Amino acid sequence: MTRYLISDHHFGHANIIEYCDRPFSSPGEMDGVLLDRHYETVDPDDTLVHLGDVAMDMRDGRETVERFEQLDGDLLVRGNHDVGLTPGEAPFPVVESCVLAQGDEEFYCTHRPENVPDSWDGWAIHGHVHNNDTEHFPFVAGQEQRVNVSAELLDYRPVALDALVHLLDTCDASTRLRDVEQARAWLDDR
Structure with a gap:
C-alpha cells in the first residue's frame, strides 16, 4: 500500500483551464x-x-463527494472550493489539516500554505496556489520546507509520499524545484 497526495483537481471547473493555463480544450477533456x-x-x-x-x-458538497468517490479517496483536507461539503455529513473523513508520518519525517498537510502553524518546524505540504507563482510556491522549496502538490505541478498525477521523502532526502535548503518534471531531471543528475 502506497500513500499518494495531490490537490486542486477542480473537476468540472471551466475557468481553471484558463486561470492555470491547463492544456485542455474543455472541462470534459480535463476531467x-x-x-x-x-x-x-493509484x-x-x-x-x-x-x-x-x-x-x-x-453549495452542497454533492459534487465533491461524487468526484472524491470516483478517485476512491481516503482523506480530504478541505479546500476553499470544498466549502459546500459539511465534514460530518461526508461518507469519508474530512479535516482542515493533518500530520502524515513517513519514516523519520512528519509532514503538516493543509490546503493553504498560510495555514501552516508558525510553530511547525518541519516540512509542510499544501496546494491552493496552483502553478501561478512557482517562484514563491514551487513544487519543492527547500529553504521554506514546503511542498506544493497542486495538480499542475505534478503533471496532473498524484505523487507517492515515499517518493517525495526520497526526493526531499536529497535536497538541501537551496533546492527549489518548479515541478515534478524538473524534480525527475534533478534526481537523474544525482
Whole structure:
C-alpha cells in the first residue's frame, strides 16, 4: 500500500483551464485526463490524501463527494472550493489539516500554505496556489520546507509520499524545484 497526495483537481471547473493555463480544450477533456492519470498511478489498495479543491463545489458538497468517490479517496483536507461539503455529513473523513508520518519525517498537510502553524518546524505540504507563482510556491522549496502538490505541478498525477521523502532526502535548503518534471531531471543528475 502506497500513500499518494495531490490537490486542486477542480473537476468540472471551466475557468481553471484558463486561470492555470491547463492544456485542455474543455472541462470534459480535463476531467477525463485527470481521472485517467489517477487510475494509471493509484491502485485500489493505495491511500489517497487529497489536499483540497476536488471540484468547484460551493453549495452542497454533492459534487465533491461524487468526484472524491470516483478517485476512491481516503482523506480530504478541505479546500476553499470544498466549502459546500459539511465534514460530518461526508461518507469519508474530512479535516482542515493533518500530520502524515513517513519514516523519520512528519509532514503538516493543509490546503493553504498560510495555514501552516508558525510553530511547525518541519516540512509542510499544501496546494491552493496552483502553478501561478512557482517562484514563491514551487513544487519543492527547500529553504521554506514546503511542498506544493497542486495538480499542475505534478503533471496532473498524484505523487507517492515515499517518493517525495526520497526526493526531499536529497535536497538541501537551496533546492527549489518548479515541478515534478524538473524534480525527475534533478534526481537523474544525482
